[in-house]
Each structure stands twice: as structure tokens, then as C-alpha cells.
Amino acid sequence: MSVFSLSIMPYITASIVIFVAQLMSDRVKEFAASENGKIKLEQIKRLLTVFLVFTQSMTLSSILLSQNVNGEPLATVDGFTFYVSTFLSLLTGTFIVVWLANIMTFVGFGAGTSLIIMFGILSSMPSNFFTIASMVDAGSATVVSVAALIAIILFSFVMVIYFENAGRRIATLKNDKYGGSRPSYVTFKANPIGMMPPIFAAIVISMFVTTASAFSSLMPDLIVQVKNRLVGGTPEFIVLFSILTFCFGFALKGTMLNPKKAANGLMMSGQVIRSLRVGAETERYLGRLFQALTFIACCYLVILCTIPEMINAYLGIPFYLGGTSILIMVSTASEMRKNIFGMMEGNAYKKVGQAFLK
Structure with missing residues (x-):
């Protein structure tokens, strides 16, 4: 499995939670207007990201441990070690993508998180085109x-x-x-x-x-x-x-x-x-x-x-x-x-x- 399986989505979800909090509370909105408030909210956002990665990794680990192929377990390591390694791998992949997004924002190309999402969407386009072409060749889809x-x-x-x-x-x-x-x-x-x-x-x-x-x-x-x-x-x-x-x-x-x-x-x-x-x-x-x-x-x-x-x-x-x-x-x-x-x-x-x- 890819260590970038979760991509930047846990960070996006945490950002949406903070965004909703700013919309619902004038106090949070005023706090976010100050420089110190922005730093604190960014720290809270990253802590929420860690929590979301933890919950998703635990769910994913449970699913993988319950599956097998021809009677052989899908996961080569089981128990507590598998849960920890899955969590650390997905957390590392998520924060590498967050770092890349911050770099693009700093350079000035635009909102780095939005660019990462756009690149993720575009990366799936070639495989979709090849799949459609094979369906047309097989006759399961018409021109x-x-x-x-x-x-x-x-x-x-x-x-x-x-x-x-x-x-x-x-x-x-x-x-x-x-x-x-x-x-x-x-x-x-x-x-x-x-x-x-x-x-x-x-x-x-x-x-x-x-x-x-x-x-x-x-x-x-x-x-x-x-x-x-x-x-x-x-x-x-x-x-x-x-x-x-x-x-x-x-x-x-x-x-x-x-x-x-x-x-x-x-x-x-x-x-x-x-x-x-x-x-x-x-x-x-x-x-x-x-x-x-x-x-x-x-x-x-x-x-x-x-x-x-x-x-x-x-x-x-x-x-x-x-x-x-x-x-x-x-x-x-x-x-x-x-x-x-x-x-x-x-x-x-x-x-x-x-x-x-x-």
C-alpha cells in the first residue's frame, strides 16, 4: 500500500472544522485575525490531522487484518505492531503532502492544498481514459x-x-x-x-x-x-x-x-x-x-x-x-x-x- 493513501484529506477535513468554527463563532474569527491566533489555529489544525489519521489508520488496519488471500493473511505482521506501523506510515505520508502544499503556497503558485487536490484529480485521468478506451474496444461502451x-x-x-x-x-x-x-x-x-x-x-x-x-x-x-x-x-x-x-x-x-x-x-x-x-x-x-x-x-x-x-x-x-x-x-x-x-x-x-x- 502507498504511504500517501490518505493524501492531504485529513488535513483538509481539519481545515474545514476550523473554518466552520470561525463561521459559527465571532470569538474564533477575531482570534484567527491576529498573527498569534493564526499560529495557534494551525497547531490545532495539525493536532486534529493527527487524530483523524489515527482513527482512519485504526479502521484500515482492522479491515486489512480481517482479510486473507487463499487462506493466507493479507497483512504480513499482525497485532499491535501492525497498528503502529500503519499509523506511522500514513501519518508520515500525510504530513509530507502537507509540507509540499505549504511550499507551493509559500512560493506563490496559489493555495497549496487546492493544488494538491487538483493534482490528485488529474493523476487519475490517464487511467480513466485507458479504461474507457478498453471498454470501447471490448464493446461494453459505445462511441x-x-x-x-x-x-x-x-x-x-x-x-x-x-x-x-x-x-x-x-x-x-x-x-x-x-x-x-x-x-x-x-x-x-x-x-x-x-x-x-x-x-x-x-x-x-x-x-x-x-x-x-x-x-x-x-x-x-x-x-x-x-x-x-x-x-x-x-x-x-x-x-x-x-x-x-x-x-x-x-x-x-x-x-x-x-x-x-x-x-x-x-x-x-x-x-x-x-x-x-x-x-x-x-x-x-x-x-x-x-x-x-x-x-x-x-x-x-x-x-x-x-x-x-x-x-x-x-x-x-x-x-x-x-x-x-x-x-x-x-x-x-x-x-x-x-x-x-x-x-x-x-x-x-x-x-x-x-x-x-x-
Whole structure:
């Protein structure tokens, strides 16, 4: 087995726990704003990572020790030694990946954790293409179904690029230096809640499925049947995933989008929404706007994350590239592109400055 089996996912899960704590508690958010608070939260995050690796390694060790091949045990070492060696190996692999992610963040390519996830998704693409090609050669998949799958994936990429760069413009009047006002506008992102709602929804479903699988002998038959139905592409999975995405989306809206704060920000910058009075009327309008944007964003996230899985399930082609993966890849690649071009422009200006000084 690979020592990188868990990859960076335990660290990502710990980061999500800290992120939720910041959303739920103003005290934690204020603590994270200070330099000392960032260091403390990073230490807590790594301790949570160790705990998550420990629990996952214990579960994995128990499963491996219970399996055999032709009557021979799968694990060459048993007992306490196997548990310890598995835990240390997986912990080492996870923190090597975390170190690589921090290096990429420090260099300036973008968020290192997101880049690691993107590279992990891309690393599985060649094997998927070879599998699909062998299925077409064997006759278990048709060229039409493969073309339909590729078309849906390309459409998903275009939808993410368009929607993540879209915005809702609001016409305003802005004070000028001559004491009058001039037409202006303020733009709000079409997806103000980001990509966290479907990720939270997927984590909740996967935690339920994992727990139900680990303790299937102790679970009622109804729970086991529900667990077996929560597979990508099934109606039960799509309904539960959609409900959880909407719930997490509106929960994040309540913590990330504050109409009163946005209205005060417009007033402080000298901007007034046309045909609206400053104060309560502007606040009510922004509240309705944020509700509408959140609803549209949740619909977009549900469509993006469920359509590819439905297509995969009904076409019978094992192409493991869901909507969440597409969203992460496009967002991360766009951010990396901006950072690389920014670094190139900075180096160009630096060379011009050095030539001028010479």
C-alpha cells in the first residue's frame, strides 16, 4: 500500500472544522485575525490531522487484518505492531503532502492544498481514459455514450468558468469631488457562497456511509439499506445531496453575507443604490438580493455536482470526475494562472527597474 493513501484529506477535513468554527463563532474569527491566533489555529489544525489519521489508520488496519488471500493473511505482521506501523506510515505520508502544499503556497503558485487536490484529480485521468478506451474496444461502451460523457464534462467546465466569473451589477450613484454625483455600479458575485456547500454535503454523506459500513453488524437493517442506496447517481443520493447543499448554502449565506454590513459599506464609500433610500430600505433590498443569489448559486451547485454522476451511472462508464472535482479544478487553475502571470509581471518590472538603475 502507498504511504500517501490518505493524501492531504485529513488535513483538509481539519481545515474545514476550523473554518466552520470561525463561521459559527465571532470569538474564533477575531482570534484567527491576529498573527498569534493564526499560529495557534494551525497547531490545532495539525493536532486534529493527527487524530483523524489515527482513527482512519485504526479502521484500515482492522479491515486489512480481517482479510486473507487463499487462506493466507493479507497483512504480513499482525497485532499491535501492525497498528503502529500503519499509523506511522500514513501519518508520515500525510504530513509530507502537507509540507509540499505549504511550499507551493509559500512560493506563490496559489493555495497549496487546492493544488494538491487538483493534482490528485488529474493523476487519475490517464487511467480513466485507458479504461474507457478498453471498454470501447471490448464493446461494453459505445462511441456515442463516450461522446455524450465528454460533451457533458465540457459543458460542466464551461458552466463553471462562466458562473464563477459572473456577477450581479447594481446601479448606484457615487459622490464625486465636486460635490455632485455620477453614475456608478457595485458588483456582487453570482456565486457568493463559494464551493463549500457541496463539499460539506459530500463529507456528511461519506461520513454516514463510512460509519454505517464500519459498524454494519450493529446497525438496523433500515440504516444498512439506506447506506447501500447512497451511491452516486441514485435518486436517494441526489435528493439528500441537494437538500444538504441547500442547507449548507443558506447557512453559509447567513454568516458570510450581511445586508446591514454591506449597506453600511456602500454608505461609507459614498455610494447610493438608485431609487432607494440609505438605511433600512437599502438593507432590505440587499437582503432579498442575497437570498436570490444564494438560491441561484445552490441550484447551480446541485446541477453541476449531480448531472455528471447521473450521466456516469446511466451510461455505465467509470469516469470518476464529478461536479465538485470540476469546480475545484477550474477554480484552482484560474487562481494559479492569475498568480503565475502576476509573478511574471513582477519579474518583468523588476528587470526594467534594474536596467534603469544601471
